[in-house]
Amino acid sequence: MATPDLLKDTIRPTLLRMTVPMMVGIVSLMLFNLADIYFVSLLGTAPMAALAFTFPVTFSVVSLAIGFGIGTSAILAKLIGQGQQEKAAELATDNLMMTLLLVLCISLVVQLFMVPLFTLMGAAEQQLPYILEYMDIWWLGAVFLVTNMVANSALRARGDTKTPALVMAGSSVLNMILDPLLIFGWGPVPAFGIRGAAMASVISWTCVFVIVIYILYRRYNLIILMKPVARRIFDHWLTVMKIGLPAALSNMMTPLAGGMLTAMVAQHGAEAVAAFGVGNRLESLSLLVCLALSMTLPPFVSQNFGAGQIKRVVSAYKGAIKFALIWQFLVFMMLWVFKDAIADLFAASDLIKGPLIMWLGIVPLGFGMQAVIFLSASTLNALHQPLIxxxxxILRLFVFFIPMAWIANELWGLQAMFMAFVLANSAASWVAYRSVSKVLAVKSAVHQ
Incomplete structure (x- = not known):
């Protein structure tokens, strides 16, 4: 299948052609996470709650990777659109090397603060051993997780979404095979418990790392062997970080807020935390179509922005927003209808089912507005407006989300807190849409 021409091909079919493979890839990635929580749930409530506590921390690393990937995609897409293949290869090579070294340093430092961090988040003393068993292994593979996501962003900058999708699917299949084998043991393989889930992830990420780097090197020549020059490496890193760092900080705010929300939910017991952890993973699965669209929209926006074709950018953005609102409402209806069956599948006990059913009946109503927010953010980053x-x-999480959730939880309890999530997303989505509209209006006036 030929790579689509993002500057000339019809907008809707082009985005569809790019988004469908990414949907497959993201489904694989979400199944990767759901497999972890499903098999760990079979170990009991305590390990399941421990895994829920790890989510804000692990998602922080994922958010860092997403930010770096956004910067990589925005810069590479513009260079590739301008026909500067050699410069794009130099930048991609230097960026991947710096990403690997940075995450390695972060992994070594953060491991020193695991106990106080999870204690601050509200983890009980009996949950800490499970948390530490999981995270001690998980940090070993974090460098491969982040580098893989940045490398996949380089592939998407070329308009290739099929290869990342296939790679993520392979990773998910390998993880689903290794999870039960390493968690429960079989034959000569001992049962590692919750550590086995982390081991399965690390092995899968390592295999993917080797494959993706090979593809970038052999197929696309985006990794090249060259003499390391400090000034060149710094300039490339600075270019990417002008977009990537604000984007990474933006994404890292979500797990930070998630940690605060987890601490609020912990007031209602370990069962509520376990249900909230399941909900967080179901949220990602429910948003997968729009998440895929948010990953294919930026290369389209960046290339057309660089070419001065702002009308194509406006059409693509508004079409994506309309689709997101309609699609996510249909997803909400499906989750509401099947909430009892979903709770039976993922809840380890009846005490977990109650809060999980409550979550399924309320929180997904705000997913459409949440999709508007991250589609708007991806468009702004692609337009080289990461600070907006x-x-x-910041506005969404710390002006709307956290204050509204805290007030609702303190005054009316867990159900009201879930309702506050929907209201917060609604308010923030309006601000996001208006912000993108203003930026596009300015860009249109400049190019007229």
Whole structure:
């Protein structure tokens, strides 16, 4: 299948052609996470709650990777659109090397603060051993997780979404095979418990790392062997980080807020935390179509922005927003109808089912507005306006989300807190849409 021409091909079919493979890839990634929580749930409530506590921390690393990937995609897409293949290869090579070294350093430092961090988040003393068993292994593979996501962003910058999708699917299949084998043991393989889930992830990420780097090197020549020059590496890193760092900070605010929300939910017991952890993973699965669209929209926006074709950018953005609102409402209806069956599948006990059913009946109503927010943020980053995207994230989480959730939880309890999630997303989505509209109006006036 030929790579689509993002500057000339019809907008809707082009985005559809790019988004469908990414949907497959993201489904694989979400199944990766759901497999972890499903098999760990079979170990009991305590390990399941421990895994829920790890989510804000692990998602922080994922958010860092997403930010770096956004910067990589925005810069590479523009260079590739301009026909500067050699410069794009130099930048991609230097960026991947710096990403690997940075995450390695972060992994070594953060491991020193695991106990106080999870204690601050509200983890009980009996949950800490499970948390530490999981995270001690998980940090070993974090460098491969982040580098893989940045490398996949480089592939998407070329308009290739099929290869990342296939790679993510392979990773998910390998993880689903290794999870039960390493968690429960079989034959000569001992049962590692919750550590086995982390081991399965690390092995899968390592295999993917080797494959993706090979593809970038052999197929696309985006990794090249060259003499390391400090000034060149720094300039490339600075270019990417002008977009990537604000985007990373924006994404890292989400797990930070998630940690605060987890601490609020912990007031209602370990069962509520376990249900909330399941909900967080179901949220990602429910948003997968729009998440895929948010990953294919930026290369389209960046290339057309660089070419001065702002009308194509406006059409693509508004079409994506309309689709997101309609699609996510249909997803909400499906989750509401099947909430009892879903709770039976993922809840380890009846005490977990209650809060999980409550979550399924309320929180997904706000997913459409949440999709508007991250589609708007991805568009702003692609337009090289990462600071505006970061301000929207701050406003959403720390002006709307956290205050509204805290007030609702303190005054009326867990159900009201879930309702506050929907209201917060609604308010933030309006601000996000208006912000993108203003930026596009300015860009249109400049190019007229």
């Amino acid at each position: 995207a970061m301000r929207i994230s």
